[in-house]
Amino acid sequence: MNIMLFVPHILVKDRFDGAVMSLLVAIACGSVVSMVTIWCYQQFPEMGLPEILHRYFPAWIAIPLIVLAGVAWSTAGILVVYSFTRTMGIFFNPETNEFYFLFIVVFACVLAGSRSSRSVQFTLEILFLIIAPLGLFILFKAVTDDQVSWDAMRVVAGYVWKAPTLKSVAAASFLFSGYLNIQLFNRMNPSGYKLKYRWSIPLLGAFFAFFTFFIPIGFHGTMAVEHYVFLWSVTADSMVMKYGFVQRVLFTFLILFAVLSLMFVMNAFHCSMEFFKSCSPNYKPKPEEMPVPRSNWILCSVFGALSFLYSLWANEQRNTWATEWWLVSRFFVELFAMFVMLFVVLRARKKSNVRGAKGGSAHYGK
Amino acid sequence: MLDQIKQQLGDPADLLAKTLDNGYTKMEFCFFPSMCDINQVKDAIMVPFSYRFDPDEFRRMLKSSPGFVRADNPDEWVAMLLKGCTLIQYEGAVYAMEAIRKMETKPGNTEVEASLQGPQSSFTEDLDMNMNLIRLRYNLPTLAVEKMEKGDVSKTRFMILYDRDKVDRKPLDELHKRLETIQMKLLQAAGQLGMYLGNSRFSLFPVTIQTERPDRVAQFLERGKIAIMVDGSRFAIALPVRFFDFMHAMDDDYEPFWMGRVIILFRYIGMLLSMTLPSLYIAVSSYNPEFFRVQLAFSIDGSRAAVPYPAFIEVFIMLFMIEALIEASIRLPRFVGSTAATVGGLILGQAAQQAGLVSSIMIIVTSVVAISNFVIPNSSFSYSIRALKYLFVVVSIFYGMIGVIVTMFLVIVYLCHLRSFGQPYLALFMPSEKEHQSHKKSG
Numbered sequence: 001m002n003i004m005l006f007v008p009h010i011l012v013k014d015r016f017d018g019a020v021m022s023l024l025v026a027i028a029c030g031s032v033v034s035m036v037t038i039w040c041y042q043q044f045p046e047m048g049l050p051e052i053l054h055r056y057f058p059a060w061i062a063i064p065l066i067v068l069a070g071v072a073w074s075t076a077g078i079l080v081v082y083s084f085t086r087t088m089g090i091f092f093n094p095e096t097n098e099f100y101f102l103f104i105v106v107f108a109c110v111l112a113g114s115r116s117s118r119s120v121q122f123t124l125e126i127l128f129l130i131i132a133p134l135g136l137f138i139l140f141k142a143v144t145d146d147q148v149s150w151d152a153m154r155v156v157a158g159y160v161w162k163a164p165t166l167k168s169v170a171a172a173s174f175l176f177s178g179y180l181n182i183q184l185f186n187r188m189n190p191s192g193y194k195l196k197y198r199w200s201i202p203l204l205g206a207f208f209a210f211f212t213f214f215i216p217i218g219f220h221g222t223m224a225v226e227h228y229v230f231l232w233s234v235t236a237d238s239m240v241m242k243y244g245f246v247q248r249v250l251f252t253f254l255i256l257f258a259v260l261s262l263m264f265v266m267n268a269f270h271c272s273m274e275f276f277k278s279c280s281p282n283y284k285p286k287p288e289e290m291p292v293p294r295s296n297w298i299l300c301s302v303f304g305a306l307s308f309l310y311s312l313w314a315n316e317q318r319n320t321w322a323t324e325w326w327l328v329s330r331f332f333v334e335l336f337a338m339f340v341m342l343f344v345v346l347r348a349r350k351k352s353n354v355r356g357a358k359g360g361s362a363h364y365g366k
Numbered sequence: 367m368l369d370q371i372k373q374q375l376g377d378p379a380d381l382l383a384k385t386l387d388n389g390y391t392k393m394e395f396c397f398f399p400s401m402c403d404i405n406q407v408k409d410a411i412m413v414p415f416s417y418r419f420d421p422d423e424f425r426r427m428l429k430s431s432p433g434f435v436r437a438d439n440p441d442e443w444v445a446m447l448l449k450g451c452t453l454i455q456y457e458g459a460v461y462a463m464e465a466i467r468k469m470e471t472k473p474g475n476t477e478v479e480a481s482l483q484g485p486q487s488s489f490t491e492d493l494d495m496n497m498n499l500i501r502l503r504y505n506l507p508t509l510a511v512e513k514m515e516k517g518d519v520s521k522t523r524f525m526i527l528y529d530r531d532k533v534d535r536k537p538l539d540e541l542h543k544r545l546e547t548i549q550m551k552l553l554q555a556a557g558q559l560g561m562y563l564g565n566s567r568f569s570l571f572p573v574t575i576q577t578e579r580p581d582r583v584a585q586f587l588e589r590g591k592i593a594i595m596v597d598g599s600r601f602a603i604a605l606p607v608r609f610f611d612f613m614h615a616m617d618d619d620y621e622p623f624w625m626g627r628v629i630i631l632f633r634y635i636g637m638l639l640s641m642t643l644p645s646l647y648i649a650v651s652s653y654n655p656e657f658f659r660v661q662l663a664f665s666i667d668g669s670r671a672a673v674p675y676p677a678f679i680e681v682f683i684m685l686f687m688i689e690a691l692i693e694a695s696i697r698l699p700r701f702v703g704s705t706a707a708t709v710g711g712l713i714l715g716q717a718a719q720q721a722g723l724v725s726s727i728m729i730i731v732t733s734v735v736a737i738s739n740f741v742i743p744n745s746s747f748s749y750s751i752r753a754l755k756y757l758f759v760v761v762s763i764f765y766g767m768i769g770v771i772v773t774m775f776l777v778i779v780y781l782c783h784l785r786s787f788g789q790p791y792l793a794l795f796m797p798s799e800k801e802h803q804s805h806k807k808s809g
Binding site for chain 2: 092105115126244248258
């Protein structure tokens with residue numbers, strides 16, 4: 001997920017100026033933030049972010065907050081659509097018109113994003129399972145390749161005591177953003193539901209963080225890495241499958257990458273669509289909707305149109321700039337969202353205590 | 367009674383309507399000889415009425431025998447006759463006796479879903495025989511049966527079966543709701559009903575499964591699904607279904623575990639190949655020859671050297687030929703069928719390649735597509751796959767490799783979006799187990 005948003009590129013640029021430390025800080029930060037947020041959401045079974053906010057805040061606070069979340073999601077989707085189209089254009093069909101290409105991607109994402117929450121969730125699961133072996137395979141290939149220079153990695157790792165930079169921390173903590181799905185999909189969690197394997201979040205996160213950062217360095221050496229914008233695609237291209245009839249790992253990687261991006265954009269469009277929908281007063285959360293309501297189509301098409309506009313405006317530099325900016329602001333939005341949730345939980349506790357004193361039996365998700 | 371019936375039916379030539387007189391008393395008597403079992407009519411009515419006649423016994427028989435039903439409402443008479451009942455009027459009261467002629471007396475052989483070592487018997491076109499087959503295999507008191515009728519013209523009987531304890535109520539309610547809304551003139555096949563029920567005449571995938579195997583229906587019932595059996599059709603409909611049910615053959619349950627799994631795996635690979643191979647061929651030969659290793663790319667291109675047009679025309683030619691061949695061999699009489707296969711498959715394929723109309727790789731692609739399509743156990747599902755292939759081909763003409771990937775993504779999205787009677791079509795986990803899956807994926 002992170003790879004398409006130039007996270008490795010950003011990190012690698014700072015590799016002598018505290019990227020390693022940033023990674024460590026981000027791992028700590030990301031784990032804490034995600035754990036706390038997940039814990040908060042588990043206090044409210046079967047409720048997504050919009051419902052929670054509507055319940056504990058007056059509308060004039062809740063709606064801007066929801067819109068903020070929606071905007072964060074939709075911009076993520078749009079950025080990814082653009083980077084994805086660029087990457088695919090460059091590596092698959094260099095001579096095709098960019099917009100021609102954008103059309104099918106946007107079409108697919110609008111179609112996918114406008115489904116019901118449950119369908120989106122099923123799709124995520126299935127695709128994840130299908131794609132996981134491919135990912136593991138690439139990982140395995142990368143680690144066992146004899147071209148990898150472990151020395152280069154060691155050299156870079158030696159710069160661990162440099163102070164972390166904000167940009168790198170923000171970029172690296174993006175790795176942990178997967179938990180944000182809970183903002184919406186918490187609706188489907190029945191009460192008493194416990195997220196199993198919670199301990200695996202920091203472990204997996206740390207693993208992927210180091211992986212995305214160090215492997216390209218190992219392949220390209222400490223200096224040459226920063227020359228590439230599409231760092232991971234180039235890295236994947238350095239690997240060869242000797243016996244496969246698809247010889248270049250690049251293509252395996254691109255398939256993986258394409259599916260992951262589509263998944264991400266679908267998810268992003270869907271979440272922000274739900275958030276925007278929940279701003280309207282007569283909205284009721286429904287995980288299942290058949291047939292697809294018109295509002296879904298309209299909202300998702302708006303996102304699609306926005307991605308077209310964005311790609312009209314953007315070029316490589318602007319996109320990099322926008323992505324960096326987005327990563328940093330996302331970091332703060334995430335922190336902010338965590339504090340809001342903590343606040344809400346505290347408030348809910350207090351309320352339930354008061355009610356308990358009056359003889360009610362309101363207990364929150366315990 | 368007779369006059370009224372004759373008037374309503376327009377006195378058809380195949381109606382037998384007579385007043386019988388055995389010397390003691392008279393009885394009005396009418397039925398369609400073509401629709402009734404003559405022997406039964408003879409044993410139940412003619413014999414007691416004629417040479418064994420005893421007024422007391424005859425009256426007692428009419429009143430007590432479960433075969434005779436009082437039919438006092440004159441409006442129902444014609445409908446009953448048309449169903450195959452025999453009507454008699456004796457001493458002022460009208461009785462109806464069901465003596466429907468049965469075509470089928472023993473279970474059929476599986477033809478569409480053949481199995482190597484499983485049971486070989488299949489449903490017949492007679493509803494009561496089918497019920498017998500089900501009850502034999504599903505011998506529980508909880509099996510619930512509802513009888514219904516649909517079709518303004520055909521008035522076809524059908525039965526809804528489910529296990530009262532295990533059935534999922536939501537799909538059942540949904541089924542009843544949909545059955546109420548269905549309006550049709552002729553109901554002739556189970557698939558037709560399935561299509562109307564599915565609310566999905568434009569859906570790409572079937573949302574009900576048709577099967578001719580009683581053992582499969584029993585298995586579905588045991589899993590809490592609902593089965594519908596239509597009179598006059600060899601197939602039962604089961605619902606709700608999941609994607610995986612279509613890829614499952616009954617043989618898988620009768621063979622050792624690992625063999626079954628391996629075969630299922632092959633089936634999925636076959637499905638994938640049959641769906642994507644032609645489009646991959648287009649993508650690789652027109653857009654991304656660098657996708658494959660150099661030698662393979664060369665051999666593909668080399669085999670296309672004699673072909674004067676782009677890859678997609680080639681694909682269309684070959685796919686059309688193979689589809690025509692499949693259609694022809696279904697419709698043709700058995701004797702000519704094998705000739706068609708030989709002519710089409712061997713001679714034309716070989717000749718087309720030598721004439722430089724298509725490349726030899728394309729011939730291989732075509733045959734792989736056709737063969738792997740036959741691997742799919744359910745025929746309506748394999749139709750879907752056959753049709754989807756063209757979607758892939760069209761997209762890959764314009765977008766190449768990436769088009770194939772995006773289309774695959776969309777197909778999965780579509781499958782996940784589909785619901786079969788409120789149940790998810792393609793879902794791996796039950797709701798309680800899945801959050802951590804969707805959760806970690808963006809790491």
